Amino acid sequence: MRKSFIEGIALLLYCDKVLNYQKLEHIFKGVMTMQALDALRTSVRRAVRSTRSYFCTSHHNLSCKQACSTSTASALSATHSAAVLPNKLMSVASSRSLKTAARICLCAALFLGALMLSSCMSSSSESADSNTLTVGFDASYPPYGFMGQDGTYQGFDLDLAREVAKRTGMTFKAAPIDWDTKDVALNSGMINCIWNGFTKEGRENLYTFSEPYMMNAQVVVVRSDSPIKELSDLSKKAVLTQVESAADKILKTPASSNGRAELASQFSRLDTVADYNAAFLQLESGVVDAVACDMSIAAYQLAQSKTSYRILDEKLSSEHYAVAFAKGNTALAQKVTDTLREMYKDGTVKKLCDNYASYGLRYDGWVLK
Numbered sequence: 343m344r345k346s347f348i349e350g351i352a353l354l355l356y357c358d359k360v361l362n363y364q365k366l367e368h369i370f371k372g373v374m375t376m377q378a379l380d381a382l383r384t385s386v387r388r389a390v391r392s393t394r395s396y397f398c399t400s401h402h403n404l405s406c407k408q409a410c411s412t413s414t415a416s417a418l419s420a421t422h423s424a425a426v427l428p429n430k431l432m433s434v435a436s437s438r439s440l441k442t443a444a445r446i447c448l449c450a451a452l453f454l455g456a457l458m459l460s461s462c463m464s465s466s467s468e469s470a471d472s473n474t475l476t477v478g479f480d481a482s483y484p485p486y487g488f489m490g491q492d493g494t495y496q497g498f499d500l501d502l503a504r505e506v507a508k509r510t511g512m513t514f515k516a517a518p519i520d521w522d523t524k525d526v527a528l529n530s531g532m533i534n535c536i537w538n539g540f541t542k543e544g545r546e547n548l549y550t551f552s553e554p555y556m557m558n559a560q561v562v563v564v565r566s567d568s569p570i571k572e573l574s575d576l577s578k579k580a581v582l583t584q585v586e587s588a589a590d591k592i593l594k595t596p597a598s599s600n601g602r603a604e605l606a607s608q609f610s611r612l613d614t615v616a617d618y619n620a621a622f623l624q625l626e627s628g629v630v631d632a633v634a635c636d637m638s639i640a641a642y643q644l645a646q647s648k649t650s651y652r653i654l655d656e657k658l659s660s661e662h663y664a665v666a667f668a669k670g671n672t673a674l675a676q677k678v679t680d681t682l683r684e685m686y687k688d689g690t691v692k693k694l695c696d697n698y699a700s701y702g703l704r705y706d707g708w709v710l711k
Contacts, residue, residue, distance in 0.1 A: 474515050474534075475506065475507040475512045475514050475535065476515045476533045477500065477503045477516055478517050478528060478532070478535065478536045479495075479497070479499065479517070479537060480518070480519070480617065481518035482617035482619050483497070483538055483617070483618065484497065484642050485698045486498050486499040486538050486638065487518075487538045495516045495518065498695070498697075498703055501697070502537070503535075503537050505685060505690060506678055506681045509685075510677055510681055519533065522585050522586040524586075528549075534667065534668070535665055535666060536667075539556075539636055539663055540665070541558060541636075541663060541664075542661065542664040542666075543659075543662065548669070549667060550666075550667045550669055550671050550672055551667070552676075552678045552679040552682070553679045554662030554709055554710065555662075555710040556638075557660075557662060558636055558637055558661050559657045559658070559659065560588055560657060560661065561634070562576070562633070563622075563633045563634075563635060563643065563652070563653055563654075564625075564633075564651065565625060565626070565650065565651060566651055568631065568652070570654070572654060572656055573656050576605070576631070579609055579610055579631035580632075581593075581611070581613070581631065581633070582613050582614070582621045582625065582630040582634070583612070583615075583621065583633065583635060584621060584635070585616060586614075587635070588659075589634035589635055592634075592658050592659050593605070593606040593612055594606065602658050602659070618639050618643075621635070625651070626650060637653075638702070638707075640653050641704075642702045645700060645701055646701075682710050686710060686711055687711075
């Protein structure tokens with residue numbers, strides 16, 4: 343069983359790497375429809391994320407029951423995704439080898455889902471320690487949360503959270519998570535807040551929030567030599583963003599609900615990746631024409647590259663960052679809000695902002711006073 347488990351993981355990770363490339367249509371043109379490829383890619387990615395979530399929770403010494411709870415929910419999602427794929431997924435493959443590859447990918451996704459479910463079904467979730475501020479964050483989201491060169495987790499939001507925990511007598515714990523499983527992590531008790539450049543607008547009914555503390559906007563970044571000057575120039579262009587991000591949601595929400603889905607419908611395609619570091623690598627290499635992201639992420643990338651990128655003047659939306667808690671956890675949300683306000687008044691916030699100025703973070707974006 344152990345050998346099969348490892349082989350299954352290796353296959354999924356390999357498939358995830360292959361299916362992450364954004365020009366699959368050039369490889370499979372005339373063989374599989376892009377709709378079928380997207381469905382296949384989604385099922386495999388979800389299974390891969392459930393694997394990563396499982397090992398991530400174990401690596402960071404979270405309880406076995408919490409890890410199982412999170413992995414079970416992720417595995418359910420992956421298994422369901424694979425199971426409901428249209429039957430024509432196999433029929434559109436014109437060669438025996440491609441049919442076999444498709445079957446292998448689907449079987450791998452189902453295999454991992456079933457394995458995780460069988461190993462975790464008897465476990466139940468536990469709540470995070472009430473005296474521990476367990477912060478869920480994306481470890482590839484500088485300057486708010488990332489892994490430093492010394493191998494430790496760093497970032498503006500983590501520094502804020504660490505100081506809040508210190509002042510309120512709580513223990514601080516940084517818990518890196520897969521961004522598209524953040525709700526599972528929060529609701530299972532693996533973490534008790536999401537604090538990572540998290541946009542409040544459009545999510546008010548899903549979480550209990552602190553008061554907003556930073557201004558933000560969703561913007562579009564292009565290469566500095568790109569002919570794209572404004573949003574209307576994105577017609578017939580390939581745009582990339584992070585899965586489950588605010589930009590992803592805005593570009594899939596109609597104008598009647600303050601979204602930009604009509605704009606996105608003019609793109610040649612709108613793709614998603616797991617993190618923005620990968621997105622900007624694809625932008626730099628010319629695989630895509632533009633990246634839609636938070637203003638803070640764009641500012642960081644510009645600060646690091648100096649001349650590689652350019653931000654379009656017209657914004658997709660304006661919004662605010664806040665700390666998200668499970669619905670109903672108003673006491674902790676208020677405690678964090680009050681402490682952040684104290685930190686602004688005594689100059690701690692300015693000091694922390696200055697520490698990340700080289701990353702493009704600006705103190706004048708702070709709004710909780």
